[in-house]
Amino acid sequence: MIWWTSNPDAVIDFGWRAMHTAVDSGKTVVSNYYGSSANKSYYTGCSDGGRQGLQSFQMFPEDFDGVVVGSPAAWLSHQQAWSIWMTKHVFPVNGSSWIPSDMWSVIGDEVIKQCDTIDGVADGIINDPWRCYFRPETLACRSNSTDSCLTSDQIDALNKIYHPWIDVNQTYVFDGYLPGGEAQYDSVHLASTAPDSIGLDFFEYLVYNDTNWDWQTLTYADAVFFEELNPGQMIANSHDLTEFAGESHNGKVIHFVGLGDPNISPGQSLHYYRQVEQYMNLNSDLDIDDYYRFFPVPGMAHCSGGIGANAFGAADTSSATPPLAFDADHSALLAMVQWVEEGIAPSKIIATKYVDDDSSNGVNFTRPICMYPQEITYTGNGSIWNATNFDCE
Template sequence: MVCLAALALVASASAVLGETTPRGSKASCAQFSPSNISDVTLTAATYFHAHARVDISNVFSSINTTDLPAFCRVELKIVTNATAGSFAVTEVWLPDAWNGRVVTVGNGGLGGGVTVEDLGAVAVPQGFAGISTNTGHNSGVADGAWGGPHNDNAIVDWGWRAIHLSVLAGKEITKQYYHKVAKRSYYVGCSTGRLKEIQNFPDSFDGIVVGSPAAWMSHLQPWSVHMSLNVLPATSSRFIEPSVWTDVIAPEVLKQCDALDGVTDGIINEPRACFFRPETLTCTPGQNTSTCLTEDQITTIHKLYADYYVGDQTYVFGGFYPGGEKAFGTGLVGNPPFPLSQDWFRYFVLNDTQWTQEQYNTSLLALGEQLNPGQSDAVTPNLTAFADAPHNGKVLHYVGWADQLISPGNSLHYYETVHAFARANTSLAVDDFYRLFPVPGMNHWCSGPGANSFGGGSSQKPPLSFDAEHNILGALMRWVEDGIAPSKIVAVKYKDDVPANGVAFTRPICKYPSAVRFRGGDPNSASSFFCA
């Protein structure tokens, strides 16, 4: 089914281009030898026939499938700083049936590794030449040890440089392989979303899909520690066990807020309308505390759902939103502490391998802002160079309302700052270049009880179709190339989040500030809901 949809999209792409697009082959892959690309070395070019076994893994990502069309896997070594001797590993996957476009796929957290899963799940099946990099190092998502001691050069590679150089190299590789310049350049990524690239290099992409971006690392990581310290140590009276989040708090949140959108379905479609009162769970004398909340725990919950401010009420970050409780206890407010945040301070800010989060104080927030490790903060609201003529770039931004690792409030905050800047300083209307789609019931990247698959990356599982109605990359492509902007995207929830098990239900994802409302009918069908 996926392969047929991919072939249909390739045919559609050819029609859009109005010409026959170049095709690759086993011979062109075997003979490929790029020339005159400064600081770029070809390390391998491997051809995969249609439905060949593609079994590739690294510390960050893996793929093992026989469902892909024919393509050439080009592996590169890109020098990022000749003086320091640093380099990034980058891959460009070039399908035989090329649709005339390139798409760069992102990474996540502090991880380093070519995202082969998305090259195989997003790029090649849809006919794109796909680009991905290890960001200059190899590591898992939460491992920041590679950043120390004082490895500032590697941190800069991770922060922006490796992906920028990879985009430049990937476009040139694509041009030389097909003997034709790509018509359009896109980006798809979640978590470590590349808002930085369109802010600094507005010509890199014609459009980007960015999911729950960790674009304000100097604030995100202090907030993560702050959230953890609200509940730890685990021996304290304020700690909340994962089972209490799942079996006690989550059902009560749904009891109070689930039906606000017109249907009781286990999903909170507009969490900002939910004023959760944890006091209803207060322990009565003699009650087993595993089935209720103590006064200290209730106080903690109020802190966790509140925005984080410091000093003279300076905004730092948003809080949790109702609806993600089943994931909270194993994320930032679980035990042991979330490792990524601790590594951020140890290796990126303080260069102190013995530091623990119990030593956190708000002075470290200011220090992190000042250092801005890797120049990774990407919060400038001025997207004029990207969005205005003649470039006319487009942003589709999504975030799970039930995100347990990065507050959805962070996405809303950035969107509103862009909106305000555009209104005050330009003639641009934010809807003409930037649209935000909050996803009810979706955790960070994917999972959760909501409809969580709509083409945002391999972790989400495939969309129902690669067309613009169901696939956020397809929606972006139609907006950029045909001028048709999306107001909703139809997402799918697979049974047990396994596509082979069939469809559980479909739901629209509405353009912010609209929210999903039930109009009546079959609650498992997207047609029974509307955006208002």
């Protein structure tokens, strides 16, 4: 990350300029080659690619007609502070709050035991983790316990991990992890011998230009400073979609997030969606369902992987592409094209889980991904591994 401190232009390129310039150049090439401009333009990206998609329609609403974004790293100032904040809950290594890697599978099994059947189906996947009120106290060490249990300090740490970061005066900073992704949660912020390197690099090189900065001193004030600095205008957290979604452009957004995401709290995607809805309802006459649809993906990790159905024709959603069928019912990108060009808005997308996430190994199961706030509901008939036996209600 040393280039951040030695090349200010590269920081701007990372923030927004490279993407916008590439889009402009691409449109020029198309126009010159074909003798006419493209009728429509689309984008799909996940993680920082998701941030780039949001940044595009926030700063340059004319760049794309339809944008498919996944797990966007949009609120970078708060997200990178949060990644370090989560580590602080369990540090130091082997201290009283430390949760060893092998304990996370035990925690995950208890989460499934408590919450798997909330949706009426015992499949090891929690469709709506916001309805799971996980009680880690059930794993508390009894007087004769020796292992596979939690101490009081570990339980306190877990409660912090699963809840939003709320600072003084009830200031919302960032969302917490959701129950159900424990198989991934130990791999990024919670079982390493140091904080996530990306968050650490952001603060050491980009924010403070000080490799001796002590991450253990991090507070909400560091997130605020990062946000005020906003190097390269890289924060993509505007809630004003008026120019993009208004009648003059009529742009569309499909936003998906894996509910087992270990890199960026999946609750943060819901928070952004709700903030957009609130702002736009207060400042426009637009109905959010006409321009922005949010699709939580049960069991999926960060942009791909995880235990859920994760192949649905969007950027990085599976190592196996295309999905089972490459059409608007099974592909988020083609659903976007259909929405923009035919006016048919998607309310669900059929996702495929391949064996070992490899299409050459065959289909494991299929499952619908429902537009929020609808939920996946089993009809009560037929195999629970076939999407046709589920509705979105």
